[in-house]
Amino acid sequence: LPVWASDQALWEQSTLNQILKRGELRVGLEAGYMPFEMLDRKGNIIGFDVDLARLMAKSMGVKLTLVNTQWDGIIPALLTDKFDVLMGGMTITPERNLQVNFTDPYIYIGQSVLMNPKHRETISSYSQLDDERYTIATKLGTTGDIAARRFMPKARIRSFESEADATIEVRSGRADAFVYDLPYNVIYAARFADSVVHLHEPFTREALGWAVRKGDPDFLNWLNNFLRQIRDEGIYDALYRKWFEN
Ligand code: ARG
Incomplete structure (x- = not known):
């Protein structure tokens, strides 16, 4: 052959x-x-x-x-x-x-943080979220979920099926922050400027x-x-x- x-x-x-x-x-x-x-x-x-x-x-x-x-x-x-x-x-x-x-x-892209505005004055970096007082929302099976578990091991991590479910938790205050890809967070923060704060310094490179x-x-x-x-x-x-x- x-x-x-x-x-x-x-x-x-x-x-x-x-x-x-x-x-x-x-x-x-x-x-x-x-x-x-x-x-x-x-x-x-x-x-x-x-x-x-x-x-x-x-x-x-x-x-x-x-x-x-x-x-x-x-x-x-x-x-x-x-x-x-x-x-x-x-x-x-x-x-x-x-x-x-x-x-x-x-x-x-990189991971960034959408945060509930109640932390506006006290949290300015993702690293401050590594604390057992905080609950971090993520999307199931994403690199945001992996990054949250890796960089915020002391926090409580809760994974959701969709971005919508996870971000609602942050806006309602049931979660303190959401870790996800920066381009998504930029758009979300512009749309809900009153109900989330974007810590826009990416902390991974992907x-x-x-x-x-x-x-x-x-x-x-x-x-x-x-x-x-x-x-x-x-x-x-x-x-x-x-x-x-x-
Ligand atoms: N880049 C991230 C990851 O790979 C999130 C991608 C989410 N994409 C989507 N279509 N929902 O985990």
Whole structure:
């Protein structure tokens, strides 16, 4: 058998080849994570990831289907082929990377703190929240949850299924703070300026990447080159400005 026959077999199985045959790209994400993916007034999912996904499908010449999936089951959903690629602002971590492959980072973020305003005068840094008097709300299965447990080990950590559930706890005063990705917190704090205080100094540095199933070099190669291409053409910057700078 010539050597290239195994490459041919790999390509046959590639998710990219399946997408082209199907004429449809299925992108997994979880709406609610501003400004990457969120619902507009009509209930459509919009955001930075959605615009990137749309461009991706266009470059492949296929239609786009968004598969809204709960965060706490989003890797299993990828592994069981509920969608082709996970574009949900997922932080590239060594633990997740044992289960899935990641593209090159498409953005860097950090964890920051949304705090109940009653602490406005006394707390100015995330490190002061490491105290058994405080309750920290997090979102289940996120790097914010991991960071809270790591940097605030003395505090009581309570994890919630959604950002909405966790932030409500902070506004009501049942939790003292919420630890989450900075871009989300920036938007939330602008929207609820009277009911939360944003400690906007990020205390982690995290690369976000798109995740795909393992063993698929052809798809990964296409995605990384797509990312480089939109960067080189200035399309990435335009979308960045649209979603992060107003
Ligand atoms: N970057 C964080 C993480 O990987 C949060 C991402 C949340 N994304 C979402 N679509 N809800 O854990």
